[in-house]
Amino acid sequence: MNIHGLLLLGILLSSLLTGVIIFFLREQSHRLRTWLNLLGAGLKLILVAALLWGIYHGQGYTLAFDFLPGIQFALGADANSVLFVALSSFLWFWTTLYAVGYLEDSPHRSRFFGFFSLCVTATTGIALSANLVTFLVFYELLTISTYPLVVHRGTPEAMRGGKIYLVYTLAGGTVLLLAVVWLHHLAGPVMFKERGVIQALVATHRGELQILFLLFMLGIGVKAAIVPLHGWLPKAMVAPAPVSSLLHAVAVVKAGAFGIVRIVYDVYGVENAAKLGVLPPLAIAAAVTIVYGSTLALFQDELKKRLAFSTVSQVSYIVLGVAILGPAAAIGGLIHLVHQGVMKITLFFGAGNYAETLGIHRVSEMNGVGRRMPLTTAAFTVAALGMIGVPPLAGYITKWYLKKGAITAGDEWVAVVLAVSSLLNAAYFLPILYRAWFLSPPKTWPQEHSFGKWETHWMLLTAPLVTAALVIWAGVFAESPYSPLAWVKLIVAREYGP
Amino acid sequence: MISSWSIALLILGPLAAAALAFTFPKQGRWMALASAMVTVGAVVALGREVLVGGVQTHHVGGWSAPLGIDLRADGLAVLMLGITALVSSAVTLYSPPYFLAEHDAEALHRGRYFWPLFLFLWTALNGLFLTADIFNLYVTLELLGFAAVALVALAGKREALTAAMRYLFVSLSASLFYLLGVALVYGQCATVDLPSLAAKAQPGPTLWVALALMTGGLLAKAALFPLHFWLPPAHANAPAPVSALLSALVVKGAFYILLRLWFEAFPALMTPAVAQVFGALGAGAILWGSVNALFQKRLKLLVAYSTVAQLGYLFLLFPLAAAREGGFLAWSGGLIFLGAHACAKTAMFLTAGNILHAAGHDRIKDLDGITHVLPISAFAFGLAGVSLVGLPPSGGFAGKWLLLSASLAQGQWWWVAVMLVGSLLAAAYIMRVLSHAFTNVSEPRRPHPIPPVMEWTALALAVLAVGLGLAASWPAELLHIGAPAALGGPGL
Structure with a gap:
């Protein structure tokens, strides 16, 4: 433990405390809640920037205390965790802004933002875990804190989606628990370490x-x-738009992808995994997922469902990159952690804007939407082209x-x-x-709201524009030293070594 | 011996309070509060003494073991005393508004009888945990049983009286079995002192019969599957604070005696077969209790069946702690689990009491919306659920983790499967209730207002149940002190 380790605690607490305080706010304290939310998100961003600066200058960060007998609760920051923590805190800030605008005047906002903050705490914790048990703690916290967000609307459909979500994730969590206990039995306390910790056991x-x-x-x-x-x-799509955005871009699926990165690189070690012959099956599973998700996406008329199947497909790019041996594939996989995040969040912001402003939920209703909402649609377009892999956008890289x-x-x-x-x-x-750009719009939209001089509420507009700009920046300036790609190359250099 | 005024206080404090509460019925709650403060202080003091100076012994009246009565406090006893103090203090804070909130003369009347009985129960529990001989254990067990039965009957409704009657029969016959066993042991070994028994016990038919009688009686009292039949009606029909005391503490008294008997007094008789039988019953309890909890229509019955299931985990301690390798892991795991369950289950029953008060019923399917008006109670229920399911970082998780580690270390993988399935079932029955916290309601309800202290006490205990996991290495350290040699000794 060192004094700098307190920074890690600060990063966690900036959202944890915010969440806890928000739970106890009265429903009507709209202004206070908004300020608290933005304060927490902003503070986290500043702390993460400090962490980035420190790591860049070679400062080490650890924080640990006794947890289970013989096992520590350990936080740490290596290049890998910084990648994920920077992504999540950056996107959280903009999603918070978006969510404040999106949920205006809807019920149970204190509950929503409380769990929303817990959800981000869990994601950050997953990024900053320095050992498997700590990872498990935050992994399960993520499960619990996202359930109330998925069922937020409280409709029978939402409850059903939430139930399915819990059945899957809790069963997965149980299997993970078994794996973690078992590995501890074999290898003792498992700290994440570049190139793995199980060398001695492979033979x-x-x-x-x-x-x-x-x-x-x-x-x-x-x-x-x-x-x-x-x-x-796809069932969890019943959640409100900000939740879907966060779930698909940083929180749940990304926690899964990041977890796979951790297991392959920092628990098994990619060379050991290759020796054990476990990577090819993983690559095949990822490939199947990629094709399957994309194919099903073709047949979805509901916009959010189409995006959901697209997520299924895209997240497996990360897994695929991890499962193929060699630095170049690793770079491609890890960088997609960031790229898929910014692209998918932009798409979901767009979908949310269409739903909230015009009442559009289906692709077939989107004729001419580009003329009514040019900025949103421009952001949506950038992200969609990025997903396809059009140069010079993020997905192409x-x-x-x-x-x-x-x-x-x-x-x-x-x-x-x-x-x-x-x-x-x-x-x-x-x-x-x-449809959005070239077909002519209908006479009336399904359910139109007017937000004054902008095409939609300014909070709903800012977030997708910022993230879309990031999609362009991550692609165009990929080779500059200030891009996510530069950081990913650093990670890969450490995992594969000289 | 100068040692330990704290040991004496732990018994005399609640006892004096009980007597005073009986004499001055209107002041019962203040007696309990005084007792809570004294007891908490005494437990902390005793804990410090034990941590610093090892096992503490107090010879009552200055006479030592074979002639007089010994009171003894090791790490295990301190842990149990601490849990008891915690749960009882919470009940002390929760109960006054609970009994007042009903606003009828009968309820007030019930409140008056509650306090002396509750304090009496507390005395019996403290005595039980401090006793070092198997005959006095019988005495405390009997006291405990009577106080518990009377408290169940306190609810006054027909179902409660029937349940109390059934509980009384079980409790009495179980005590008789136990006493018979004690007599046989005394005939064989000429002592009832726990520490001396280990040296004098010669495995033989008499001792086997004696131990079987005692164990049978205790299993009935601990409501281990398939002897659990009396528990759900008794725990579900008692007033909420009583349900909490019964589920969190009373059944664990019998479990505690079983631990003392099998690991301390007669470790020689703890053959692998015996250990596996205990484990199998525990596994049965986990599965049977959880599945039943899934199908209950009333909240309190669901929580009661959850107790049946969770008690099963405690009994997995037997096959796992009896093995040499990782024995202490399982021992501390089981007992941390016990502590977490005590806190979580108290929180749950208190929450159930709040819901009953606010809604006037506890039918699970009609709970939509009630959680919107009791957000803190709903949150408490959720947190307690986290610990019962065993999600990290709760105390339930820490306990399960240690038990799982021990099973893997010993290659007893079948318990691993049982525990994991049990967790999923627990998640399923908890979610049956909790999902109602998020559903929409068409017409808002007008619930009875609930005094804040009733909500916050429940929340505090739920937070403790979760927090215990983060501090799990403390109880483990405490349990090292005076841990039975049969575990392969401390420091494993």
Whole structure:
């Protein structure tokens, strides 16, 4: 433990305390709640910036205390966690702003923002966990704190979606618990460490480690929505738009993807995993998920459902990158953690704006929406093109590195999967863009609200514009030293080493 | 021996308060409050003495073991005393408004009898945890049983009286079995002192019969499956604070004696077969209790069946702690689980009491919206649920983690499966209730107002149940002191 470690605690508390205070606010304290929310989110952003600066200058951050007998509750920040924590705190800030605008005058806002803050605390905690048990703690906290958000509307449909979500995630959590206890039995307390901690066991416990890897992937794969564990994700679409955005971009699915990164790189170590022969099955599962998700997305008329299946597909790019041996693929996978986040959150913000402003929920209702809401649709378009992988946007960078990695590793079939997926991406996104820009709008929108001189509430507009700008920046300036890509290269250099 | 005024206070404090509450019925709540303060102070003091100076012994009247009565406090006893003090203090704070809130003369009347009985129960529990011989354990067990039965009957309704009657029969016959066993042991070993028994006990038919009788009686009192039949009606029909005391503490008294008997007095008789039988019954309890909880229509019955299930986990301690490797892991895991369950279950029953007061019923399917008016109670229920399910970082998680680690270390993987399935079932029955916190209601209800202290006490205990997990290494350290040698000794 060092004094700098308190910074990690501060990062967690900035949202945890905010959440706890908000729970006790009266429903009417709208202004106070909004300020608290933004204060917490802003403070976290500043603290994370300080952390970035510190890590860049070689400062180490750890914080640990006794938890279970012989096992510590340990927080730490390595390059990997900084990537995820920076992403989540940045997107949280904008999502908070968005959510304040989105939920204006709806009931139970204190409850919503309380759990919303807890949810981000959990995500940050997952990023900052320095060992498996701490990871497990925050992983389960995430499950619990997102359930109230999914069922927030309280309709029978929401309750059903929430129930399915819980069945999947709690079952996954139980499998993960088993895997964690089992690995502790084999290897003692497991601290995350670059290149893994199980070297000594590879020769002696091969079979057990293989089973364990399967258990880990089953437990975490639920959140990462790897087929066939993805069933909850489209159902969870009943949640309000800010929740869907956060769930799909940073919180739940990303926690799953990040967990897989941790297990492969910092628990098993990618070389050990390769020796155990567990990576090819993972790559195949990811590839199947990519194609399956994209294919189903084609057939969804409901916009949020289409985006949901797109998420199922896109998150597995990360898994695919991790499962293919070699630095280039690793870069492609890890960078997609960020890229998918900013792109998907923009898309969901857009979908939310359409629903909230015009009452549009279906793709078939989107004719001419670009003329009524040009800024929102522009942001939506940038993100959609990014998803397809149009250069020079963020998604292109991902696919370029993945393809290069696959070919270097001799897995040419992956390149085929990527090409098919890009085609499918185009097939389900381009018709939307075509309708939005080139077809003429209907006489009346399903349910239009007027928000004065802007096309929608300014809070709803700011967030997608900022994130869309990020999609462009992450692509155009990818090779500059101030891009997510530069950071990811640093991580990969450490995982693969000289 | 100068040692430990705190041991004496732990028994005399609540006893004096009980006598005073009986004499001055209107002042009962203040007696209980005084007793709570004295007891909490004494437990803290005793805990410090034990941590610093090891096991503390107090010879009552200055006569030592074979002639006089020994009171003894090791880490386990302190832990149990601490849990008792915590739960009882919460009940002390919760009960005055609970009994006042009903506003009828009969309720006030009930309130008057509640206090002396409750304090009496507290005395009996403290005595039980401090006793170091198996005959006095019988005495405290009997006192405990009578106080508990009377408290169940306090609710005054027909179902409560029937349940109390059934409880009384079970309790009395169980005590008789136990006493018979004690007599046989005394005939065989010529002592009833726990520490000396281990040296004198020669495994043989008499001792087996004696131990079987005692164990049978205690299992009935601890409501272990399949002897749990009396528990759900008794716990569900008692007034809320009483349900809390019964589920959190009373059944654990019998469990505590079982631990002392099998691990301290007669470890030689703890064969693997015996241990597995205990475990199998525990597993049965987990599955049977949880499945039944899933199908209950009333909240308090659901919570009561959850107790049946959670008690099962405690009995997994037997097969796991009896093995050499990782024995202490399982021992501390089981007991941390016990503490977490005590806090969580108290919180749940108190919450159920709040809901009953506010809504006038506890039918689960009609709970929509009630949680909007009792947000703190709903939150308390949720937190307590987190610990019962065993989600991290709760005390329930810490306990389960240690039990799981022990099972894996010993290759007894079948308990792993039972525990994990049990967790999922627990999540299912908790969510049955909790999902009503989020549903929409068409017409807002006008509930009876609930005094804040009733909500906050429940929340405080739920927070403790979760927080215990973060501090799980403290109780583990405490349990090292005077841990039975049969575990492979401390420091494993």
